[in-house]
Amino acid sequence: MTAFSLEPAQLAWCAELRTLAAERLRPLADKGEPGHVNRALVAELGSLGLLGRLFTSGALDLCLMRESLAYACTEAETALALQGLGAHPVHAHGTQEQRARWLPGVADGTAIAAFALSEPGAGSDAAALELRAEPESRAEPESPQGEGPPAAPALAAAPDGPARWRLTGEKCWISNAPEADFYTVFARTAPGAGARGVTAFLVPADRPGLTGRGLDMLSPHPIGALDFDAVPVTADDVLGAVDRGFRVAMGTLNLFRPSVGAFAVGMAQAALDATLAHTAGRDAFGGKLRDLQAVSHQVAEMALRTEAARLMVHAAASAHDADAPDVPGRSAMAKLLATETAQYVVDAAVQLHGARALQRGHLLEHLYREVRAPRIYEGASEVQRGIIAKELYARQEVR
Structure with a gap:
C-alpha cells in the first residue's frame, strides 16, 4: 500500500463504517443534546469496537475511521476523536496502573476522556x-496550642x-468539559522555562477543587x-516525566492533526456528493443546474x-506510521490544507x-456550523x- 491508494480491504472497511454511521450512530446522535456528552453514542462506538481501535491502529487507520464516520455522522466522528485525543497520552505515556485504570473504560465507552491544553x-x-x-510545602505544621511535638506533615516531598x-x-x-470523567492536563511546573517547564497530569474529574462550566459555542x-x-496531584498522576509534558502534547497533536484533516475531508465529501445530487436534479434556465458551465x-x-x-x-498519516523525520511538517500541511479545503467546499455547496x-436541519446547514472550528x-x-515554515528553514540549515 502506498500513500496514494488504498487496498480493497481498506475501501470496504470505509464503506462499512459509512453504513454503520448512517444506520446505527446517526439515530443516537439525533437524540443527543447539543453541547453535552452523548454517552449513549459513545457507548455504541465502544460496542462496535471502534474506540478500542484507537489504541491498536496507526495514523492512517485513524484517518480512515474519522473520514468515514464524518461523512455520515459528524457527531460520532467527534465523539470518537475526543476519546482518542484525551486518552492517547495515557496510552502512550501512562504507567501500567494508569492504563489499567482508565483505558478499558475509554475503549468500551463508559469513561469519557478530555485533552486539557x-x-x-x-x-x-x-x-x-x-x-x-x-509543589506542596514541606514545612512542618505546629501542634495545637503549641503543645507537644510538631505533627507529622500530611504531604511530603x-x-x-x-x-x-x-x-x-x-x-x-x-472539548468534553465539564462532563469528562478524567482529563489530561498540562500545567507549568517550572516557571519561566517555556516549553521545557510543562508537565502532563492525569486528573480524575472528582478531584477536590476541580470545577467546570459549559460554553455556548457554534459547534x-x-x-x-x-x-x-489548588487541585491535588501526585507523582502517580504524572504522564511521562516531570517538565517533559510539552513532548506529550506535541506527540499527541502530531498524531491527531492529520486525522483532523480526515474529519474535514469527510465533511467536504458529504457536501460534494450532496451538491452533485442537487445540481443533477434541479431544474433551472431550461435545463439542469449541472448544464450551466x-x-x-x-x-x-x-x-x-x-x-x-x-x-x-493519507501521505501525512503514512509518514507518521513509518516514523518519518518530517512528521510535524507533514501533519501541519495535512491539517491546514484539508480544513481550509473543507471550508471552501462546504461554502461553495451552500x-x-x-x-x-x-x-x-439541512445537511449543509449542519456542516456549515461544523466546518469552521477545525x-x-x-x-x-x-x-x-x-510550523511548516520552521520545518522548511530547519531542513535548509542541515543541508
Whole structure:
C-alpha cells in the first residue's frame, strides 16, 4: 500500500463504517443534546469496537475511521476523536496502573476522556500556558496550642523533588468539559522555562477543587472551561516525566492533526456528493443546474480540492506510521490544507444549493456550523503555517 491508494480491504472497511454511521450512530446522535456528552453514542462506538481501535491502529487507520464516520455522522466522528485525543497520552505515556485504570473504560465507552491544553491566554501558543503546578510545602505544621511535638506533615516531598503539587488556574475551550470523567492536563511546573517547564497530569474529574462550566459555542459538541483551585496531584498522576509534558502534547497533536484533516475531508465529501445530487436534479434556465458551465466548473473545483486534501492527509498519516523525520511538517500541511479545503467546499455547496441549505436541519446547514472550528482547534491555520515554515528553514540549515 502506498500513500496514494488504498487496498480493497481498506475501501470496504470505509464503506462499512459509512453504513454503520448512517444506520446505527446517526439515530443516537439525533437524540443527543447539543453541547453535552452523548454517552449513549459513545457507548455504541465502544460496542462496535471502534474506540478500542484507537489504541491498536496507526495514523492512517485513524484517518480512515474519522473520514468515514464524518461523512455520515459528524457527531460520532467527534465523539470518537475526543476519546482518542484525551486518552492517547495515557496510552502512550501512562504507567501500567494508569492504563489499567482508565483505558478499558475509554475503549468500551463508559469513561469519557478530555485533552486539557488550551487556556484563555494560551490557545495556539501552547508553550505559554499558565496553569500552575505548585509543589506542596514541606514545612512542618505546629501542634495545637503549641503543645507537644510538631505533627507529622500530611504531604511530603520525595527526596529527588516534589511528589505532590497543587494545580491552580484555568483551562478553556476544552472539548468534553465539564462532563469528562478524567482529563489530561498540562500545567507549568517550572516557571519561566517555556516549553521545557510543562508537565502532563492525569486528573480524575472528582478531584477536590476541580470545577467546570459549559460554553455556548457554534459547534454542537460539548466544550467547556475548567477551574483549578489548588487541585491535588501526585507523582502517580504524572504522564511521562516531570517538565517533559510539552513532548506529550506535541506527540499527541502530531498524531491527531492529520486525522483532523480526515474529519474535514469527510465533511467536504458529504457536501460534494450532496451538491452533485442537487445540481443533477434541479431544474433551472431550461435545463439542469449541472448544464450551466459555471456550476459544473465549480463542482469540478470542489472535487479537485477534496481529492488533493485526501491525498495529503493519507501521505501525512503514512509518514507518521513509518516514523518519518518530517512528521510535524507533514501533519501541519495535512491539517491546514484539508480544513481550509473543507471550508471552501462546504461554502461553495451552500451557494449552489441556495436558501434551502441555510434551513435549520439541512445537511449543509449542519456542516456549515461544523466546518469552521477545525481551522482553529489543535493549532489554528496560522500556527500550521508557522510550523511548516520552521520545518522548511530547519531542513535548509542541515543541508
